[in-house]
Amino acid sequence: MEPDLFTAAAEDRQEKDPSSSPLAVRMRPRTLDEVVGQQHLLKPGSPLRRLVGDGDGGPAGASSVILWGPPGIGKTTLAYVVSKATNKRFVELSAITAGVKEVRAVIDGARRAAGGFGKETVLFLDEIHRFSKAQQDSLLPAVENRWVTLIAATTENPYFSVISPLLSRSLLLTLEPLTDEDLKGLMARALTGERGLGGAVTLPEDAEAHLLRVAGGDARRALTALEAAAGAAIAKGEPEITLETVEETVDRAAVKYDRDGDQHYDVASALIKSIRGSDVDAALHYLARMIEAGEDPRFIARRLMISASEDIGLADPNALPIAVAAAQAVAMIGFPEAALTLSHATIALALAPKSNAATTAIGAALADVRNGLAGSVPPHLRDGHYKGAAKLGxxxxxxxxxxxxxxxxxxQYAPDTIHGRQYYEPTRYGAEARYADVVERVRARLKGAE
Incomplete structure (x- = not known):
């Protein structure tokens, strides 16, 4: 089987009749300069440009590349561009469906192509983290002998999911999520370019904003939705893609939510206040509005971590670890799966017993310090690990x-200026009731010095 022959045939058909291919395929970058986003990897002289022989500095020195990043940001596209730029065969496998047998078949085909036709091969292996150690080991001879240029993609940390011998022989490139500006530029190019819609319709700002939210940072999803909406507008004889047309074609209502305006802060505020008020259903509603509007999941996770300390504290000591774990998970997996993690944390925080004692405690302590009640550290608590400290007492x-x-x-531990002040006033809610008993006994013991 020679996948590159099918690819070449598809490209020939596309050149003769561009409309025969989906918009996302037609707009696929053919050079590194057409790649959307990832500017940190595309600078002159970067390893990626040297890999394709573009620019000064010679080859990158690696025959294996690992692309690490969230889904939908162009890992497959980069592999395809490398194969085009270097005039190599492009073969794609997925670790979900392929095994050692399929990998060996590709490697054998690559050796035949190199020997018989002088044509080198780019092997793109998607989701390499799903390969076992033995399966990854089967790639090593091909990488070491440069029978193929391996480009592997993973959404998981390669230091944990890729074997060390393969990782040490590879160029590791970390891809960043696509921004709204990246997707705006891509859609603008698709609207006016010859390979795209050729200026057949225009896209007003409100419809563009909704397409961005639907895309969720995924370039293919953005172009697919744009193509469907453009087709519907053209069928209606309309010169522009209206918001109503976008809503009809993607079957999703536009959420009134501006990530830079009042709605952003109002909905975020309502989420936190619903958690504080223990209304789990209202909290989930506002969470859903933020997710549906395309809010940055990291922003939501940060708000949940703040809520865990501000409104729950020691009433449920597990609240903060849950929120922190959610933030770490969200950073690793991204949407759409991150919605499950955010829901998990939101429910846990909303139903947790509440206490703002930690909030009021640090607030009172900060107020005293800002009012000049700092005071000198009691002599017996000062550092005594230097010569002459004893003489100073x-x-x-x-x-x-x-x-x-x-x-x-x-x-006595506190300075004289605030000795006797009590900042922490624990509640009797949840686990904090135990801390209330403890702090009462501790304070009584400390006062034994008086």
């Missing part, structure tokens, strides 16, 4: 808590 009389029963020494 520093660290003298300090009682080491581990040397006394119960581990709490009756001595």
């Amino acid at each position: 520093h660290a003298q009389g300090y009682v080491y808590p581990h040397d006394v029963p119960g581990g709490i020494a009756a001595q």
Whole structure:
């Protein structure tokens, strides 16, 4: 089987009749200069440009490349561009469906093509993290002997999902999520370019904004939705793609939500206040509005982490770890799966017992410091690890808590200016009830010095 022959035939058909291919295929970059986003990888002299022999500095020195990044940001496209730029065969396999047998068949085909026709091969292996160690080992001879130029894609951290021998022989490139500006530029090119819609219709800002939200940072999704909406507008005889037409074709209503305006802050505020009020259903509603509008999942995760400390605190000590874990997971997986993680955390926080004691405690302490109530550190708490400290009375009389029963020494810790002030006032809600009992006993023991 020679996949490059089918690819070449498809390209010939596209050149003769561009409309025969989907818009996303027609707009596929043919050179690195046409690639959307990833500017950090496309600078003159970058390893990626040297890999295709573009620019100064010679070849990149690696016959294997690992592309790491979230779904839908152009990993397959980059592999295709490399094959085009270097005039090599392009063969694509997915680790979901392919095994060692299929990999060996491609490698054998690559060796035959190189020996018989002098044609080198680019092997694009999608989702390499799904390959076992043994399956990844089968790639090593081809990489070491440069029988193929391997370009592997993964959405998971390659330091955990790719074997060390393969990783050490590879050029690791980290891809960044596509921004709205990246997708705007791509759609503008598709609207007016010869390979695109050739200026048949225009796209007003409100319809463009909705397409961006529907795309969710995925270039293929953006072009597919744009093509469907443009087709509907042309069929109606309309010169522009209206918001109503976009809503009809993508079967999704436009959410009134401006990520840079009042709706952004109002809905985010409503989410946090619903969590604070323990209304899990309202919280999920506002979360859904933010997700549907294309809000950055990292922004939502940051708000949840703040809520965990601001409104829950020690009433549920698990709240913050849940929120932090959600933020870490969201950063790794992105949408659409990140919606599940955000829902998980939102439900947990909304139903957790609430306490703002940590918030009011640090607020009161900061207020005193800002009002000049800092005071001198008591002499017995000062650093005594230098010559002459004892003569100054520093660290003298300090009682080491581990040397006394119960581990709490009756001595003064606070400066005289705020000695006796109590900032932390625990509630009796949830797990904080236990902390309330503890702090009461501790304070009584500390006051034994008076």
